[in-house]
Amino acid sequence: MTRMPVPDPATVTSPVPGEVDLAATGELVITAATAPRRTVMRGPDGRFVRLGDPHDADAGSLPADRFLDREISWLQFNERVLQLAADEHLPLLERARFLAIFTSNLDEFFMVRVAGLKRRIATGLAVRSASGLEPREVLDRIAEVSHDLLAAQALIFHDGVRPALERNGIRIVRVDQLSAAEQVRFGTYFTGRIFPVLTPLAVDPAHPFPYISGLSLNLAVVLLNPRTGKEHFARVKVPPLLPRFIKVEHEPDPDSPLAEVTRFVALEDLIAAHLDQLFPGMEVQESFTFRVTRNEDLEVEEDDAENLLTALERELTRRRFGPPVRLEVDKAMDDKVMDLLVRELGVSQAEVYRLPAPLDLRGLNVIADLENSELHFERFVARTNVDLAPTESAKARDIFAAIRRSDVLLHHPYDSFSTSVQAFIEQAAADPHVLAIKQTLYRTSGNSPIIDALIDAAEAGKQVLAVVEIKARFDEQNNISWARKLEHSGVHVVYGIVGLKTHCKLSLVVRQEAEGLRRYCHIGTGNYNPKTARLYEDLGLLTCDEEVAEDLTRLFNMLSGLAPRAKFKRLLVAPRTVRSGLDDLINKEISYAEAGRPASIRLKVNSIVDENLIDSLYRASQAGVKIQVLVRGICAIRPGVPGLSENIEVRSILGRFLEHSRVFCFGGDGDPVALIGSADMMHRNLDRRVETLLMLRDPGQIEFVESLITRGMSNEFASWRLEADGRWIRHHLDEEGQPLRDYQKRLIDYYAKKRRKASR
Structure with a gap:
C-alpha cells in the first residue's frame, strides 16, 4: 500500500495514464485507453492512502527502505554545488x-x-x-x-x-x-x-x-x-x-x-x-x-x-x-x-x-x-549548429531550407540558441509565406526576442497562438505581463488545461509552399529563454516530419480547445501516457533480459523520485537489465543493493553549465529507442503537468544522445557517484591527485572540432 498526500479529506479519484504500444514497425502509438481509477482515502490511522495501485502486489516483495528521502537528496545536490565552491x-x-x-x-x-x-x-x-x-x-x-x-x-x-x-x-x-x-x-x-x-x-x-x-x-x-x-x-x-x-x-x-x-x-x-x-x-x-x-x-x-x-x-x-x-x-x-x-x-x-x-x-x-x-572559466561562445550554417558565407541563413534537408538535433549551449531556435521563430514571424505560429511559453527572459517575434507575427496578420503558463513558480508576475502584452498585440493567449501546468517546450510553424502546407516543429527540453540557454544544457529537435507535425497540431488543439481523445504517434504526453509509456519500455527491457537477450536502460534527468517508476527500475535490475542513471539533482533510487539494484549505477555531473536535458534510452533488443523531452521522473511531471517526450528516429541522433549518458557515466570524467547508503562520493582526481577530465569541456572541444571539420 503506497501512501500519498491529497488536497481534500474526502475520497477522491484520479485517472490512470493510457496505454502505449510499441509496434513492430517502431511506431509509438498512444491508444489513450480509459483505464481503471485509483482511489485515495483516509485510513484508520488518519493518513491518506492510495488503493488499487497496480504495483502494490509487486512492491510488497521489495524492501521497505528502498527509497532515499527526497528532501535530503535535494540538500545533497546543493552540497555538491558547495563542493564546487x-x-x-x-x-x-x-x-x-x-x-x-x-x-x-x-x-x-x-x-x-x-x-x-x-x-x-x-x-x-x-x-x-x-x-x-x-x-x-x-x-x-x-x-x-x-x-x-x-x-x-x-x-x-x-x-x-x-x-x-x-x-x-x-x-x-x-x-x-x-x-x-x-x-x-x-x-x-x-x-x-x-x-x-x-x-x-x-x-x-x-x-x-x-x-x-x-x-x-x-x-x-x-x-x-x-x-x-x-x-x-x-x-x-x-x-x-x-x-x-x-x-x-x-x-x-x-x-x-x-x-x-x-x-x-x-x-x-x-x-x-x-x-x-x-x-x-x-x-x-x-x-x-x-x-x-x-x-x-x-x-x-x-x-x-x-x-x-x-x-x-x-x-x-x-x-x-x-x-x-x-x-x-x-x-x-x-x-x-x-x-x-x-x-x-x-x-x-x-x-x-x-x-x-x-x-x-x-x-x-x-x-x-x-x-x-x-x-574565470575559459571563455566560451556558442556557435551556430553546423546543419544550420549557410553553405556560402554571403547567403542569409534559411532555417526552413535546412530543416527540409534533414532533422536538426540541437544541443545548447554548445549550439547557439539565438541562431537556431530564436532564429527559427524570428524567420517564421518575418516570412510572408508563414500562415500560423503556435508556441508554449513556460519561462522566458526580460525583453524576450521570442515574445517580440510573436508580436510581430500577429501584427503582420499571422495566426499566432501562445500557451502561456502563468503558474511557473517565481515567474508568475513576469508571465502575466507577457500574457497581457501578447493579448494586446492580437496574439491568441491561452493558459492550458485547468489543474495542469503546461511545461512542454513546443513550437509549430505552418507555412504555405509550392507543394502545399508544410509544418515545421521544434520540440525541446529547455525553456524558450535566450539568457538561460547560454548556461543551461538542453536538447531540441527541429523537424518537418509529418508525424511530429500531426502530433503537435493535435496537442496544441488539446491545449487551446477540446480534444481529450487525441492520439499521438511519436509523442508521449503527460499526464496520460508518459508514465505508462516509460513503464512499458522498461517492461520490454525486462522481457529481453528474461529471454537471455541484451537489455539496457540509460537515463539522463534532473530528478527521479517517482516510486512506481523506481520500482519498475528495481524489477528491471533484478531481471538483469543494466541501468545507468545520470541525474543532476534529486534521486530517490538506492543503487547497488544486492538482490534489488546491483545492476543500477547512478552518477551526477555539475559544472559551468546546468545539466538540464532529459534523455531516455532503451536497448530495444538491438533496435534502440531514445526519447527526449521536458519531463522528469517526478510525480508533478508525470501526473500534474502537460509534458512531452519525443521518440527520435535518426540512428545517428539516437547514438549521440546515448553517448551523452555513456560519457557521463565513464570513469574518465569527474562526477559524483551515489552509494547504496545514500552518500554521494565525488570522484574528480586521478591516482596522482590530478583533476579528471571535465565532461562539459570535452563537449566544448567536440563541437569546436566538428565545426572546424565542417568548414573545410
Whole structure:
C-alpha cells in the first residue's frame, strides 16, 4: 500500500495514464485507453492512502527502505554545488559564483519545500514519506543538514574563497578600513544615493513590530535615548534594488599599494556606519544583520477561479505575507535582540541560523562578474549548429531550407540558441509565406526576442497562438505581463488545461509552399529563454516530419480547445501516457533480459523520485537489465543493493553549465529507442503537468544522445557517484591527485572540432 498526500479529506479519484504500444514497425502509438481509477482515502490511522495501485502486489516483495528521502537528496545536490565552491582547482571567481548559487538554491528550497511541508503538517495532510520518515522527522533532518551546510558555506567563504580573493587583489572591506578621503566620498555617496530610500522603523507602544519581507536583508538596531536612558529597537531594511557590494573608487596612484587592488564595501556596512543620520538625537549602541525566509509558494484553486489571471495576481500579493520558515542572523547578535526577533517573528530555535557576516551570499554575484579572464572559466561562445550554417558565407541563413534537408538535433549551449531556435521563430514571424505560429511559453527572459517575434507575427496578420503558463513558480508576475502584452498585440493567449501546468517546450510553424502546407516543429527540453540557454544544457529537435507535425497540431488543439481523445504517434504526453509509456519500455527491457537477450536502460534527468517508476527500475535490475542513471539533482533510487539494484549505477555531473536535458534510452533488443523531452521522473511531471517526450528516429541522433549518458557515466570524467547508503562520493582526481577530465569541456572541444571539420 503506497501512501500519498491529497488536497481534500474526502475520497477522491484520479485517472490512470493510457496505454502505449510499441509496434513492430517502431511506431509509438498512444491508444489513450480509459483505464481503471485509483482511489485515495483516509485510513484508520488518519493518513491518506492510495488503493488499487497496480504495483502494490509487486512492491510488497521489495524492501521497505528502498527509497532515499527526497528532501535530503535535494540538500545533497546543493552540497555538491558547495563542493564546487570549495574546489581549489576551479577558477576563483567561479567558486564565488557557486557560493551565490548555493545560497539562491537553498532560499528556494526553504520557500517552497520546507514551507510546503510545514503547511501540510499544520493542516494535518502530511503523511509518512516514501523513505519511511514521519513528517516531523523529515523537518528535523532538514534542519540538521541545513545547519551543517550553512556552517560549511561560511567556512568555505571565510577560510577559503575570501582569502584567495584577497591574494588576487579583490577585497571586501569595512568602512573603517577606508582612508579618510575615501570615507568622506562614501559619506557623500550615502547621503545622496542611499539615505533618501531608507525607512527606519522603530518599535515601541506607538510603533508595532514591522513586517519583514521575505529574503530582505535588514539591520536590527539598538538605540539609547540619552535623556531617558531607555533602550529602543529599530529595524532598517537594506534596499534590495541598490548594489549589494559597492566598488571603492580610488585616485590613481601607481606608487600606492592599493593600485592593483579592487575593493568592495558591503551596502549594509555602509548603512550601519551612518545610522546616526537616521536616528538624530539617539545614540546607536549596536546593530546586527538578519534575514527572514518566508513561505512563498502559491495556492490557486483553479476550479473555483472565474479568472485565473485575477486569482493569481491576488495570490501574488499575499505571497509577501507568508509565514516565516527560517531566520538567519549575524552570529554576533546579542541574546536580547535575538529573543525579540524570535518572539515577534514566531520562529522556533531550530529555525534560527547563526552565521558570520556577511549574510546572503547571493551578493557575491557582483564580485563574480568582475572581468578577469585568469579567474574565470575559459571563455566560451556558442556557435551556430553546423546543419544550420549557410553553405556560402554571403547567403542569409534559411532555417526552413535546412530543416527540409534533414532533422536538426540541437544541443545548447554548445549550439547557439539565438541562431537556431530564436532564429527559427524570428524567420517564421518575418516570412510572408508563414500562415500560423503556435508556441508554449513556460519561462522566458526580460525583453524576450521570442515574445517580440510573436508580436510581430500577429501584427503582420499571422495566426499566432501562445500557451502561456502563468503558474511557473517565481515567474508568475513576469508571465502575466507577457500574457497581457501578447493579448494586446492580437496574439491568441491561452493558459492550458485547468489543474495542469503546461511545461512542454513546443513550437509549430505552418507555412504555405509550392507543394502545399508544410509544418515545421521544434520540440525541446529547455525553456524558450535566450539568457538561460547560454548556461543551461538542453536538447531540441527541429523537424518537418509529418508525424511530429500531426502530433503537435493535435496537442496544441488539446491545449487551446477540446480534444481529450487525441492520439499521438511519436509523442508521449503527460499526464496520460508518459508514465505508462516509460513503464512499458522498461517492461520490454525486462522481457529481453528474461529471454537471455541484451537489455539496457540509460537515463539522463534532473530528478527521479517517482516510486512506481523506481520500482519498475528495481524489477528491471533484478531481471538483469543494466541501468545507468545520470541525474543532476534529486534521486530517490538506492543503487547497488544486492538482490534489488546491483545492476543500477547512478552518477551526477555539475559544472559551468546546468545539466538540464532529459534523455531516455532503451536497448530495444538491438533496435534502440531514445526519447527526449521536458519531463522528469517526478510525480508533478508525470501526473500534474502537460509534458512531452519525443521518440527520435535518426540512428545517428539516437547514438549521440546515448553517448551523452555513456560519457557521463565513464570513469574518465569527474562526477559524483551515489552509494547504496545514500552518500554521494565525488570522484574528480586521478591516482596522482590530478583533476579528471571535465565532461562539459570535452563537449566544448567536440563541437569546436566538428565545426572546424565542417568548414573545410
